[in-house]
Amino acid sequence: MIQKNDELTVSVSDISVDGLGIAKKDGAVLFCQGLLPGETARIKVIKETKKFFIARPEEIIQKSPDRVAPPCPVFKRCGGCTIQHLSGEGQLAFKTRRVQDALQRIGGLGFTVSDCMASPKPYDYRNKAVFPVSEKDGQIQIGFFAKGSHDVVDIESCAIQHPAINRAMGIIRAWLTDNQISVYDEATHRGLIRQIFARVTTDDALMVGLVSTSKNIAHTEKLIKALKEIETLKSVMINVNTVRGNTLLGAENFPLFGEDALTYTIGGLSFRVGLTAFLQVNTEQTENMYRAAIDLADIGENDVVCDLFCGIGTLSLLAAKKAKKVYGIEYVKAATDNAEENARANGLANAEFVCGDCTEKFADTAKKAGGFDVLIADPPRKGLDEALINQILKAAPKRLVYVSCDPGTLARDLKLLSEKYTVEKAVPFDMFPQTTHVETVVLLRGV
Numbered sequence: 001m002i003q004k005n006d007e008l009t010v011s012v013s014d015i016s017v018d019g020l021g022i023a024k025k026d027g028a029v030l031f032c033q034g035l036l037p038g039e040t041a042r043i044k045v046i047k048e049t050k051k052f053f054i055a056r057p058e059e060i061i062q063k064s065p066d067r068v069a070p071p072c073p074v075f076k077r078c079g080g081c082t083i084q085h086l087s088g089e090g091q092l093a094f095k096t097r098r099v100q101d102a103l104q105r106i107g108g109l110g111f112t113v114s115d116c117m118a119s120p121k122p123y124d125y126r127n128k129a130v131f132p133v134s135e136k137d138g139q140i141q142i143g144f145f146a147k148g149s150h151d152v153v154d155i156e157s158c159a160i161q162h163p164a165i166n167r168a169m170g171i172i173r174a175w176l177t178d179n180q181i182s183v184y185d186e187a188t189h190r191g192l193i194r195q196i197f198a199r200v201t202t203d204d205a206l207m208v209g210l211v212s213t214s215k216n217i218a219h220t221e222k223l224i225k226a227l228k229e230i231e232t233l234k235s236v237m238i239n240v241n242t243v244r245g246n247t248l249l250g251a252e253n254f255p256l257f258g259e260d261a262l263t264y265t266i267g268g269l270s271f272r273v274g275l276t277a278f279l280q281v282n283t284e285q286t287e288n289m290y291r292a293a294i295d296l297a298d299i300g301e302n303d304v305v306c307d308l309f310c311g312i313g314t315l316s317l318l319a320a321k322k323a324k325k326v327y328g329i330e331y332v333k334a335a336t337d338n339a340e341e342n343a344r345a346n347g348l349a350n351a352e353f354v355c356g357d358c359t360e361k362f363a364d365t366a367k368k369a370g371g372f373d374v375l376i377a378d379p380p381r382k383g384l385d386e387a388l389i390n391q392i393l394k395a396a397p398k399r400l401v402y403v404s405c406d407p408g409t410l411a412r413d414l415k416l417l418s419e420k421y422t423v424e425k426a427v428p429f430d431m432f433p434q435t436t437h438v439e440t441v442v443l444l445r446g447v
Helices: 088-105 163-178 220-227 283-297 314-320 333-345 358-369 386-395 407-417
Strands: 007-015 021-025 028-032 040-048 053-062 128-136 139-145 152-154 193-200 206-212 233-240 252-258 261-266 269-274 304-308 325-330 351-355 374-377 399-404 421-429 439-446
Touching: 007 028, 007 053, 028 040, 088 407, 088 421, 128 152, 128 163, 139 163, 163 193, 163 206, 163 220, 220 233, 220 252, 233 261, 261 283, 269 314, 269 333, 283 314, 283 374, 283 399, 283 421, 283 439, 304 314, 304 358, 314 325, 314 333, 314 351, 314 374, 325 333, 325 358, 333 351, 358 386, 386 407, 399 407, 407 439
Parallel strands: 028 053, 206 233, 304 325, 304 374, 325 351, 374 399
Antiparallel strands: 007 021, 007 040, 021 028, 040 053, 128 139, 128 193, 139 152, 193 206, 233 252, 261 269, 399 439, 421 439
16 A cells, blocks of 8 residues: 555656646556656655645656756746656647547547647747746745745746746846835735736737836836837836735736737737736737637638637637627626727727626627527636536537637537537647647537
8 A cells, every 4th residue: 555655666657737747556646746658767655645646756767758858947846837848749749638538538529639739939939927026035036936835936037938028027126126126925915016017919019017016116217217128118017906815917007108008910910908918828829729710610701700708809800800790708898898999900890799708698699699600619717607508509500619728628518519519620739838738729510
């Protein structure tokens, strides 16, 4: 019987969603830090739970041919990347397998997914960052939380961020230190600067934001002057967040310099994106994934389309270029306002946006539209509510395109939708290289 502190020799068969190697021994499941499929290792059990064990490697006896040296010096401590030690080819194979396994095991679908589409950039790809800020032994700490904690791992730069974001982080670090600007303490709820926020557009325009407990921050003129050394700087903002806990952003934004939104180009359309708006973080791969989604939807000039969880209207407006009419539904009012602005800016009068919960608004919107030919859904990680799925089945659009960020909830939802739809194609996209996360675009057609 396996117990804590036991040393064992195991063979690793897979990777968990947390990037841990998975091994089985004497009927027990062990999650092994830093190990990869195909590796044999001597491990030490460091934690025991009712269902599994956590172990650390003592010696890797046989290494995987997909093992590579992580370029990041804090990879083992930082909670951002989880599989930098796995080659690009290995990551794509893992993500394909992850989606395939979920569809078969959870969805009960005997369907073969396409190979995962590689990201154009394995590093330097993120167009957005939120860095927590803290202080330790009198020194400013800027980086990411360590795995399973709120301790900030201090970093000089992040390998998956756009270089301009790393440059801005360094400038802000120096400004905080030189001007003795206070940083937020979660325990005491005191201090000013909580996070550093940054966005970079498709043409490298940069927005920098300070998430603070107050809009009144000293020496911001010095910060703006320093940040202007970055030639592509277009905006400096303050976001005020006074809420206790780990809520990232508050509701109020105050411009310090330049514009309050940036413009991204996707699929030949322009999208204005503010500080708090949601947009996929890998711009080039987003373009590839959205192109695939629209191509699979096969939208004709007489089709009426519904886009659930439409956000700022990216997929809605790409669909509107082809459709007779598009209805986008989104819960966040700021996002639907942004979507309407984007529709006007792109001269697309055939897109209409509805603010509200998708489950509550779908039936009335379908009735108003006289039914839908095509439905696009890009839900959050929790997937679709069963009540919403039942409404979709009742409305019976001819084609569904489901864009998912979680294979488990995708498989669960596809199982319910298979009552009236057949899965014709599923294409995983590596939107987040160096992590286990994967996006999937699925085409369903009515039977």
